[in-house]
Amino acid sequence: MIRQAVLEYDHSHDALEDLHTVIGNREALILRGLNGYGEAVRVSPCLAEIPSVRFYGECSDEEINRLNAYRPDVWIAVGGGKLIDTAKRIAFTQSVPLIVVPTLVSNCAAFTPLSVIYTEEGSYTRYDTFPVVIERVIADERLLRESPYDYFKAGVIDTVAKWFESRYISGTTSRDAGIQSGLSLAAQCGELMDLSIHEQNFRHYGPDIRYLVDHVLAVGGAVGGFGDAGTRVAVAHAVHNALSRFDSTHQWLHGDKVGFGLIVQERLIRSDDTLLLEDWLQSIDAPTSLTQLGIRPDQVEELVTSIVEEITIQGIRNLEDSEQLKEILINLQEVVYK
Ligand SMILES: [Zn+2]
Numbered sequence: 001m002i003r004q005a006v007l008e009y010d011h012s013h014d015a016l017e018d019l020h021t022v023i024g025n026r027e028a029l030i031l032r033g034l035n036g037y038g039e040a041v042r043v044s045p046c047l048a049e050i051p052s053v054r055f056y057g058e059c060s061d062e063e064i065n066r067l068n069a070y071r072p073d074v075w076i077a078v079g080g081g082k083l084i085d086t087a088k089r090i091a092f093t094q095s096v097p098l099i100v101v102p103t104l105v106s107n108c109a110a111f112t113p114l115s116v117i118y119t120e121e122g123s124y125t126r127y128d129t130f131p132v133v134i135e136r137v138i139a140d141e142r143l144l145r146e147s148p149y150d151y152f153k154a155g156v157i158d159t160v161a162k163w164f165e166s167r168y169i170s171g172t173t174s175r176d177a178g179i180q181s182g183l184s185l186a187a188q189c190g191e192l193m194d195l196s197i198h199e200q201n202f203r204h205y206g207p208d209i210r211y212l213v214d215h216v217l218a219v220g221g222a223v224g225g226f227g228d229a230g231t232r233v234a235v236a237h238a239v240h241n242a243l244s245r246f247d248s249t250h251q252w253l254h255g256d257k258v259g260f261g262l263i264v265q266e267r268l269i270r271s272d273d274t275l276l277l278e279d280w281l282q283s284i285d286a287p288t289s290l291t292q293l294g295i296r297p298d299q300v301e302e303l304v305t306s307i308v309e310e311i312t313i314q315g316i317r318n319l320e321d322s323e324q325l326k327e328i329l330i331n332l333q334e335v336v337y338k
Pocket of ligand 1: 237258
């Protein structure tokens with residue numbers, strides 16, 4: 001099925017200034033996070049005039065039930081991925097539209113018709129897919145250019161992953177129009193590796209950075225919207241999920257762990273692009289060894305078991321025997337200097 005969630009996407013210098021016009025005379029309520037909301041008010045002070053309610057940090061069933069007591073005409077999500085996922089679930093449940101103001105350039109939550117649900121303690125539970133009406137995504141340049149660079153970098157890695165994982169699942173072309181559209185957009189995401197993403201450039205916010213931001217926030221989300229199961233996550237995200245079971249990896253962001261997962265995935269299929277990928281990740285100081293991720297040699301066995309479990313849960317095919325996986329991980333224990 002082809003499924004897109006967003007009616008309008010506005011990425012411009014002062015996109016937030018149109019918010020009151022978009023709301024019109026409806027009763028709006030902002031779901032606000034801890035950090036991003038203050039920054040958003042700083043760049044657009046009239047945001048503070050709109051009533052708001054605090055988000056407690058986890059996209060959990062309990063949090064969704066708590067917030068469900070509020071009944072505005074339109075919800076406005078101002079924050080990061082988990083906050084946006086929570087707002088989407090509530091807006092869908094209440095059959096009201098949603099306006100999204102991302103405060104980080106780290107994920108495509110603003111563009112996908114799904115929510116990743118966690119327990120209150122932060123462990124992954126499931127993801128729910130549903131038709132949600134996102135009236136407008138407001139990507140305000142003044143807000144995004146000041147956002148944390150590490151999140152942007154991790155967001156770019158997670159977006160580049162769309163290409164490698166889609167290709168892993170569906171190959172490079174398909175006669176299914178939805179999957180082919182997803183693959184074309186995913187290929188465009190893969191080409192982001194050619195652009196410089198250093199912090200200085202991010203703060204300068206030139207045309208290349210705008211192009212990257214559009215891919216992280218919007219195009220990356222559209223990949224799965226077109227290709228559905230044919231262009232969603234593969235081995236790299238299974239490796240990410242397995243790594244997340246180890247406390248030592250919690251200091252790394254989602255995209256950093258997905259990047260390491262990509263190396264494992266590409267080595268598993270003996271891809272010609274493995275070296276290119278590893279060089280790119282090293283050049284942007286993303287982790288490329290288990291030592292950097294805080295995984296000790298005596299934990300490799302446990303990691304292999306976890307990855308195999310995750311791959312089985314997600315129904316990903318083509319995994320060869322786990323001995324090969326173990327060998328790859330042992331080889332990735334230390335940084336390889338070339
Ligand atoms: Zn991801």
